[in-house]
Amino acid sequence: MKAAVLVFPGSNREGDVAQAIELVTGRRPLMVWHGDGDFPKVDLIVVPGGFSYGDYLRCGAMAAQSPVMTEVKRRASQSVPVLGICNGFQIVTEAGLLPGTLMRNSHLKFVCADVHLKVETSQSLFTNRYRAGQVIKVPVAHAEGNYFADADTMKLLEDRGQIAFRYCSPEGAIDGARGKEGNPNGSTNNIAGVFNETKTVLGLMPHPENAVEPMFGGTDGKGLFEGMVEALS
Amino acid sequence: MKARVHVTLKNGVLDPQGKAIGHSLNRLGFAEVGDVRQGKYIELELAETDKAKAKARLEDMCKKLLANTVIENYSIELVG
Numbered sequence: 001m002k003a004a005v006l007v008f009p010g011s012n013r014e015g016d017v018a019q020a021i022e023l024v025t026g027r028r029p030l031m032v033w034h035g036d037g038d039f040p041k042v043d044l045i046v047v048p049g050g051f052s053y054g055d056y057l058r059c060g061a062m063a064a065q066s067p068v069m070t071e072v073k074r075r076a077s078q079s080v081p082v083l084g085i086c087n088g089f090q091i092v093t094e095a096g097l098l099p100g101t102l103m104r105n106s107h108l109k110f111v112c113a114d115v116h117l118k119v120e121t122s123q124s125l126f127t128n129r130y131r132a133g134q135v136i137k138v139p140v141a142h143a144e145g146n147y148f149a150d151a152d153t154m155k156l157l158e159d160r161g162q163i164a165f166r167y168c169s170p171e172g173a174i175d176g177a178r179g180k181e182g183n184p185n186g187s188t189n190n191i192a193g194v195f196n197e198t199k200t201v202l203g204l205m206p207h208p209e210n211a212v213e214p215m216f217g218g219t220d221g222k223g224l225f226e227g228m229v230e231a232l233s
Numbered sequence: 234m235k236a237r238v239h240v241t242l243k244n245g246v247l248d249p250q251g252k253a254i255g256h257s258l259n260r261l262g263f264a265e266v267g268d269v270r271q272g273k274y275i276e277l278e279l280a281e282t283d284k285a286k287a288k289a290r291l292e293d294m295c296k297k298l299l300a301n302t303v304i305e306n307y308s309i310e311l312v313g
Contacts, residue, residue: 106247150303
């Protein structure tokens with residue numbers, strides 16, 4: 001699997017995700033600068049976390065208009081898989097590759113913590129190493145992760161099975177006695193990650209790339225990378 | 234020509250920042266303050282003299298970058 005990791009001014013998780021990809025593939029991904037309108041053919045494009053362009057105006061808004069994203073949009077339309085993590089999720093939604101948007105956390109605080117996620121489906125190139133309903137533990141680190149889409153869009157997402165991950169309790173509960181369980185940011189329907197209609201684009205707020213080594217608190221994120229290698233090699 | 238663009242959250246979109254501002258004002262003794270909505274104000278200097286053309290270009294700017302129409306409305310005002 002040949003992967004490209006985009007780098008914007010202000011990206012800061014590009015090294016982490018490159019490391020995770022190298023761990024499972026044995027090869028270093030191609031790092032692509034935001035000003036590059038063209039880059040070699042790859043099997044996967046990763047838009048990493050960070051604070052692209054200082055998150056000015058809106059998170060991901062400027063990055064979504066960069067030369068490299070014009071090329072990413074072209075390739076995504078030809079079904080080249082795209083994975084957006086954290087700021088990368090914000091960028092791909094701003095670029096129109098995924099519906100909805102990420103708003104300020106409902107409690108207005110930056111949240112940096114391990115969270116539990118329920119895997120909604122194993123039927124995608126990103127999640128085939130997980131079981132539907134499986135609970136995994138990965139970290140989040142963001143201030144704007146509150147997923148929002150209008151009611152019609154939300155219904156379509158739910159009906160078409162485009163929800164990839166939901167925040168949940170350690171036991172996998174989503175609706176509990178105290179309301180929404182394990183929701184760190186106020187996201188509608190506890191949504192932590194969504195697919196596009198063809199499930200070739202995935203955006204998620206949590207950082208699976210930071211849960212691939214036991215030394216750093218767990219390996220539950222590794223399945224995502226292993227699954228992609230299996231699907232794309 | 235100068236343009237003023239206001240970007241505001243659509244009705245029904247939760248605005249936790251506006252809520253926090255409202256609470257702070259209430260705490261400061263401004264009990265009359267109810268709902269507060271926060272937005273953005275952007276001032277642009279344009280090298281364009283035709284108002285209709287400027288307006289059309291600004292519409293395009295708002296749709297492409299200045300506003301996220303999933304959650305935001307925008308209004309455009311031309312001055313001078």
